Amino acid sequence: MANYKLTTPLDEATVRSLNVGDTVSITGRLYTGRDAMHHRIHSGTKPPVDLAGQIIYHCGPVMVKDGDRWVCNAAGPTTSSREEPYQWEVMRDYGIRGVIGKGGMGPKTLEGCAKYGAVYMHAIGGAAQVCAQWIKRVDGVDWMDLGSPEAIWHLWVEDFMVIVTMDAHGKSLHKDVFESSREKLLALKA
Amino acid sequence: MSATAQQAEQTAIDPALYETILELIRRTSAILPDDVVRAVTAAEASEEKGSNAEVALNIIGCNIGLAKEKSAPLCQDTGTILFYIHTPVGYDQLTLEEAATEAVREATRKGYLRQNSVDSLTGKNSGDNTGPGSPVFHFHQWRKPHVEIKVMLKGGGCENMNAQYSLPHPQLGGRDLAGVENAILDCVLQAQGQGCGPGILGVCIGGDRGSGYAVAKEQLLRLLDEPSEDPVLAELENRVVAKANQSGIGPMGFGGKTTLLACKIGKANRLPASFFVSIAYMCWAYRRRGVEIDAASGRAAAWLY
Numbered sequence: 413m414a415n416y417k418l419t420t421p422l423d424e425a426t427v428r429s430l431n432v433g434d435t436v437s438i439t440g441r442l443y444t445g446r447d448a449m450h451h452r453i454h455s456g457t458k459p460p461v462d463l464a465g466q467i468i469y470h471c472g473p474v475m476v477k478d479g480d481r482w483v484c485n486a487a488g489p490t491t492s493s494r495e496e497p498y499q500w501e502v503m504r505d506y507g508i509r510g511v512i513g514k515g516g517m518g519p520k521t522l523e524g525c526a527k528y529g530a531v532y533m534h535a536i537g538g539a540a541q542v543c544a545q546w547i548k549r550v551d552g553v554d555w556m557d558l559g560s561p562e563a564i565w566h567l568w569v570e571d572f573m574v575i576v577t578m579d580a581h582g583k584s585l586h587k588d589v590f591e592s593s594r595e596k597l598l599a600l601k602a
Numbered sequence: 603m604s605a606t607a608q609q610a611e612q613t614a615i616d617p618a619l620y621e622t623i624l625e626l627i628r629r630t631s632a633i634l635p636d637d638v639v640r641a642v643t644a645a646e647a648s649e650e651k652g653s654n655a656e657v658a659l660n661i662i663g664c665n666i667g668l669a670k671e672k673s674a675p676l677c678q679d680t681g682t683i684l685f686y687i688h689t690p691v692g693y694d695q696l697t698l699e700e701a702a703t704e705a706v707r708e709a710t711r712k713g714y715l716r717q718n719s720v721d722s723l724t725g726k727n728s729g730d731n732t733g734p735g736s737p738v739f740h741f742h743q744w745r746k747p748h749v750e751i752k753v754m755l756k757g758g759g760c761e762n763m764n765a766q767y768s769l770p771h772p773q774l775g776g777r778d779l780a781g782v783e784n785a786i787l788d789c790v791l792q793a794q795g796q797g798c799g800p801g802i803l804g805v806c807i808g809g810d811r812g813s814g815y816a817v818a819k820e821q822l823l824r825l826l827d828e829p830s831e832d833p834v835l836a837e838l839e840n841r842v843v844a845k846a847n848q849s850g851i852g853p854m855g856f857g858g859k860t861t862l863l864a865c866k867i868g869k870a871n872r873l874p875a876s877f878f879v880s881i882a883y884m885c886w887a888y889r890r891r892g893v894e895i896d897a898a899s900g901r902a903a904a905w906l907y
Contacts (some may be wrong), residue, residue, distance in 0.1 A: 413654075433654065448725070461612050474678045476713040485713040486678035491759045491796055515759070515796035516855065521786040535761060536906035537854060538887035540678040541668035559727035560717050573661070575654055575856070590794055593849040597791050600845045602780035 417571070421465025422509040424529040430576050432583045436533060437571040441551075442469040442512065446490055448562035449555060450498040453506075460564065461556040463506040467533075470495060472561025474540075475550065482550040484567070486540035490515040492532070500524030512574055516586030525580050532578035546572040592595030615701045615805040618900035622893060623705035623751065625902070627683075630753050630891040631675045631714045634666050636905040637826040638863070638888045640726075642666065644852070645800055645860040655858025656747045659800075662853075662886060677798075677887040679757035683737035685821060686752040690897055695741050698749070701900075702739070706731050718874075730760075740816075748903060752823055752892035756884060763797035763883040764818075765789040766811060768876070777877040779838060782807055783845075784802075785879040790846045790862065795855020798885035800863045802826070803842070809870035814880030821866035822884050825893075833866045842867075846874045853886075 413433040418426065420440030421451035430436065443461060445468045453459055492499075492513030499517060502508055503524040510530060511517070514537035525531055535543060577585040582599040634642075646659035669676040688778025689695055707730045709715045716904055719728045719736040731737065744750075767774065767785035774788055775781030786805060793801065804821035806814045829836040842865040863886065872878065892906030 435654075435657070472678060474675055474680070474713055474716045474717070486675040486716070488678050490679065491762065493796060514798065515794070515853065533856065534856070536658050536665070537795070538677040538757075538885055539661050539665040540663045540674060540675055544674070544678075545668065559720070559725075559729075561727075562751050575657070577856075585857070586794065586855060589851060589855055590791075593794070593851045594791055596849050597787050597845070600787070600848060602775070602783040 422467070423465065424509065425528050427509045427531055428580045430531050430579055431581065432576055432579050432585050435575060437573050438467065439570050439572070440465050440568070442567045442569050442572065444469045444471045444473065444563070444565040444567065446470050446472055446562055447494055448558040449564055450495045450502065452555070452558070453502060454498045459506060461566070463502070463508050465507060465509050467510035467512055468502065468508055469567070470511065473565060475560055475565065475575065482553065484544050484547045484550055487492045487547055488538055488540035489535040489543070491515045492517050498522055502595055503528040503530045516577055516584065522578055522582060522584050522587070525578055526582050529580055531576050531580060533544070533574035534577040535574050542579040543572070546570060607800050615704050616697060617772040617901050619698065619701040619895070620705050622861050622900060622902045623702050624708055626751060626753055626893050627705060627709040628714045628893060629905070630889050631680055631754055632673050633670045633711070634676060634705060634888065637907070638886070639666055641826050641863040642800075642886060645863065647852070648860060649858050653858060654856040655852045655860070658853040658856055659860070674845055675714065676759055676889060677718070677885070678716055679759060680718060681755040681889070682758040682761060683715070684732060684740070684754040684756060684819065685737060686740045686754070686820070688746070688750040690747055690749070691743055691745065693749065693897060699739055701733055702751075703737065706737050741845060747897060749895040749897050750892060751895065752890065752906065754819070755889040756819075757798070757887065759887040760797040760801065760883045763789070763793040763806065764815065765866050765881050766814060767879045769879065779834070782843060782879050783838060786865070786881055787845055789881045789883065790849065790851070793883055794851055797883040798887065799851065799855065800860040800886050802863050802884040802888050803865040804882040804884065805865065805867040807867065807869045808872035809878060809880065810873070810876065811878060813870055814878045815882065817868050817870050818880040821868045822882060822888070823882065823890060824866050826864045830867055835869065839865045839867050
C-alpha cells in the first residue's frame with residue numbers, strides 16, 4: 413500500500429502503476445456522472461465534455477445557487493454498482509482513466525480496467541462534507557435537464573482522498589472481501 | 603417572525619409548527635445523534651492502526667464534526683424523508699401534514715435536503731421533495747397531551763440493501779431462530795460495503811411483506827444501547843452483531859472489525875402460512891431525530907435523541 417498525489421488528466425502508465433490498497437490524493441477536474449448520464453451515453457449520445465484521461469465521480473451533489481455561482485453543499489459518492497452495465501463502454505469509447513464511487517463494481521468493470529487502463533477508486537460513503545471541502549470550485553454543469561443530482565457537474569478538487577479498490581491488474585478488493593466474508597459467515601452459520 | 607414563517611402564515615399554515623418542523627429537519631440532516639457518534643468513535647478505536655478501515659472511520663468522524671459546524675447535510679443523499687408522528691386524540695393531523703410538507707419544501711430550498719423525489723414513470727424530479735408518496739407519513743394517535751414527531755432520513759444506498767426473506771429457505775434454514783439469524787447474516791453478506799457500513803439493522807420477524815418492512819424500519823427509532831425488551835430477541839440482536847463483526851467485511855467493505863454498529867429486532871404476528879424476515883439496512887449516517895411539541899402553541903417542548 414502506497415500513497416500517491418495525482419493530477420488530472422491521468423495518463424495510462426500512471427494508472428497502470430496503481431495497486432489495490434493504494435491511497436491517492438487527486439487534484440484537478442472531476443466530472444460527476446451517475447445513472448441517467450450513463451444511460452444517456454449508452455443510448456448513443458456523445459458526452460458534452462472531453463472525457464479522455466479524466467475521472468468520472470459517481471455522485472449526486474447538493475448544489476445551491478449563490479447569485480450566478482453554484483456552491484456545493486454536500487458531495488459524497490453514490491453506489492457504483494448501478495453503472496456496472498455501462499462503465500466499461502465509457503472506458504472503451506471515451507478513454508476515462510478513473511472512476512470514483514462507493515461499494516465497488518463487478519466483473520465487466522474490472523475487465524475494462526485491465527483492458528483499457530483504468531482504476532476504480534473508493535471515496536468514503538456518506539462523508540459528504542469532507543468531500544465537499546476538497547471541492548474548491550464548481551466550474552460548470554451539463555445535462556441539467558436530467559435533474560440536479562443526475563447532471564454532469566464540473567468540479568475542481570484539491571487533494572481529494574480515495575483508496576484504490578479495483579486496479580488495472582485484475583485485482584478487486586470487493587471480490588476478495590466478498591469471498592473471505594462468505595467463508596467466515598458460512599463457518600459461523602447457526 | 604422570519605420571512606419564511608410569514609410566507610407560511612399567508613398560506614394558512616401554522617407558522618410555529620412549520621418553524622419547529624423545519625428546525626427538526628435541519629438538525630436531522632446535519633447533526634448525527636449522540637448515541638451514533640459514540641458508536642462510530644468506539645469503532646474507530648477498535649480498528650487496526652493505519653488500516654483502510656481506520657482511515658474510513660477517521661474521515662467519517664471528521665465528516666460528523668464538519669456537518670454540525672457548517673449546519674450542512676451529513677450525506678448528500680438526504681434520502682427518504684420518513685415522519686413518525688403521534689398526536690393527541692382530536693388533533694388535526696391534516697394541518698400538521700400540510701405544515702410538515704411545507705417545511706420539507708423550504709428545507710429543500712435551503713439545501714438541508716437534496717432534490718430527491720422523482721416521478722417513477724417520467725423520471726422527472728419534482729424539485730422540492732414532494733409528490734405521490736413523498737415525504738412518507740406514519741400517523742398514530744395516543745392518549746398523551748403532546749405531539750411527538752420523529753423524522754428519519756434514509757439514503758438510497760442503504761435502502762437498496764434492504765432484504766426480505768421467506769422461510770423456510772433452502773440454504774438458510776427453517777422457521778426458527780436459526781433460520782432468522784442466517785437470513786439476517788445473509789443480508790449483511792450481500793450488502794458488503796454498499797450500504798455505507800458500518801451499518802445498523804432494523805429487523806422484523808413476521809408480519810406481511812408490507813408491514814414487515816414498516817416494523818423493521820420502526821426498530822431504527824430505538825436508541826443503539828436499548829436492547830429488546832424480549833430476552834430472546836435481545837440475545838439474537840447481540841449474536842447477529844457479534845457474528846457480523848467476525849465476517850471481516852468492515853467499514854465501507856474495506857475489511858476490518860466493524861461491520862455492524864447494532865441490530866434491532868422486533869416482531870409482528872404472521873399468518874400460519876407465512877414467515878417473513880424483513881431487514882432494513884441503515885448506513886452509519888443514521889439520521890434520526892425527534893421533537894415533542896406543545897399541541898396548543900406548536901412550539902418545541904423537548905428535542906429527542
